Amino acid sequence: MTRHSKNNTAAPIFTYHERKNVKGTFVLIFSHCICIDFNTLKQRLASDSLRKFEQCWLCLCIAINPVSTPEGYIFCKECILYSLSKQLEEYKLKKLKWEKQLQLYEQQLREKEQSEQEQLKRKILQENLCGNLNTKKSKLSHDESVKSGFKPTIDSTVLSTSFWLPNDQGKGGGFSKLDKPPVKPEKNLKCPITSKPLKLKDLITVNAEVSHEVEDDPTSPVIWLCSISKKPISHNKAILIKDTGQVVLQRFTDKLDATEFISLIPGGTGFAAHNSVEASKYRPVMGS
Numbered sequence: 001m002t003r004h005s006k007n008n009t010a011a012p013i014f015t016y017h018e019r020k021n022v023k024g025t026f027v028l029i030f031s032h033c034i035c036i037d038f039n040t041l042k043q044r045l046a047s048d049s050l051r052k053f054e055q056c057w058l059c060l061c062i063a064i065n066p067v068s069t070p071e072g073y074i075f076c077k078e079c080i081l082y083s084l085s086k087q088l089e090e091y092k093l094k095k096l097k098w099e100k101q102l103q104l105y106e107q108q109l110r111e112k113e114q115s116e117q118e119q120l121k122r123k124i125l126q127e128n129l130c131g132n133l134n135t136k137k138s139k140l141s142h143d144e145s146v147k148s149g150f151k152p153t154i155d156s157t158v159l160s161t162s163f164w165l166p167n168d169q170g171k172g173g174g175f176s177k178l179d180k181p182p183v184k185p186e187k188n189l190k191c192p193i194t195s196k197p198l199k200l201k202d203l204i205t206v207n208a209e210v211s212h213e214v215e216d217d218p219t220s221p222v223i224w225l226c227s228i229s230k231k232p233i234s235h236n237k238a239i240l241i242k243d244t245g246q247v248v249l250q251r252f253t254d255k256l257d258a259t260e261f262i263s264l265i266p267g268g269t270g271f272a273a274h275n276s277v278e279a280s281k282y283r284p285v286m287g288s
Contacts, residue, residue, distance in 0.1 A: 042280045050268025050277070053233050054208070054224045057193050058083065062222045066206040068240050072264040073193050074206065083192045084200070094185035101182040204262065207245035228252045235269045 004010060008018050020041075056063045058079040065077040191198040209227055214220040223232045227246040237250040239261040253261060270277060 040280050040282050042278055045270075045277050045279055047268065047270035050270070053235070053238070053264075053267030054222060055267075063206070066208065067203040068206050068262060068264065069191055069194075069198060070202050070204075070262060071191065071194055071196065072240070072262050073191065074264065077203075080192075080203065084189050084198070087189050091185060091187055098182050098184055105181050204240060204242055205245045206240060206247065208247045226252070233267075235267045237266055238264050240264055 051057070051060060054062055054066075054074070056066070056076040056079055057073050058075055061076075063074050063076050066074050067077050067080060068074050188197045189199065190196060209225040209230070211223055211225050211232065212218060212220040213223055213232075223234070224247055225232055226238070226249045228248050229252065231249070233247065233249065238247055239250050239253050239256075240247055241256075241261050243260070247264070248261075250263070268277075
């Protein structure tokens with residue numbers, strides 16, 4: 001067990017580690033100094049921590065039976081199918097929950113309609129029996145009505161906000177659980193990276209030419225080659241031809257129509273001018 005003297009802020013001085021944990025960027029907005037990323041840890045990533053061009057966006061391994069989305073993200077065929085199947089399973093569970101909530105909501109509407117009809121019948125009977133006689137309510141009659149089990153009418157908004165009542169518990173904000181009909185879940189499958197709608201028919205098979213970094217060594221890492229120049233593709237801009245599935249460097253596609261190819265997402269490098277090389281993570285203030 002760590003000694004208490006080693007905890008954060010336990011020392012008489014503010015250490016470098018503690019200062020780094022709570023470090024933030026201060027911005028001047030309307031003559032007010034505001035810290036926009038207080039308590040956010042930042043780390044610059046090296047090239048080893050960035051995804052390579054031929055790697056899958058889900059498993060971060062060399063793509064096996066690679067396919068590409070219309071946005072240019074490369075996945076293993078098994079990985080993307082597994083992700084879409086999980087989305088279908090979640091949709092089925094959400095649909096079952098929605099159907100139960102819908103039945104409960106319809107039942108609540110029927111009960112409300114029946115109670116309104118019963119109240120209307122009681123009102124008509126009371127008017128026919130009592131006629132036009134105006135009677136004054138006394139304390140005695142009120143006590144008798146309470147003893148007989150008569151419940152005075154209370155506004156529904158008051159009941160919905162009375163969270164302490166066991167029969168009329170509401171959610172925060174003063175709204176009961178079934179004030180509105182439940183929203184039907186969407187069946188649209190989404191890309192696991194961009195969260196944009198994605199269909200199976202939109203996936204395009206990638207027929208990339210494969211080689212090794214060291215030609216004579218089959219155990220060296222796998223790299224993809226340009227189908228025209230036979231040069232390795234690392235961080236270069238490349239495109240995928242829709243009809244053939246070939247991967248070609250972008251500088252060789254001047255005569256192609258924009259609808260005939262897809263621009264692939266290039267691999268990462270260690271240079272900030274090419275892509276984002278800084279990762280950030282929020283943590284509680286002065287965590288141990």
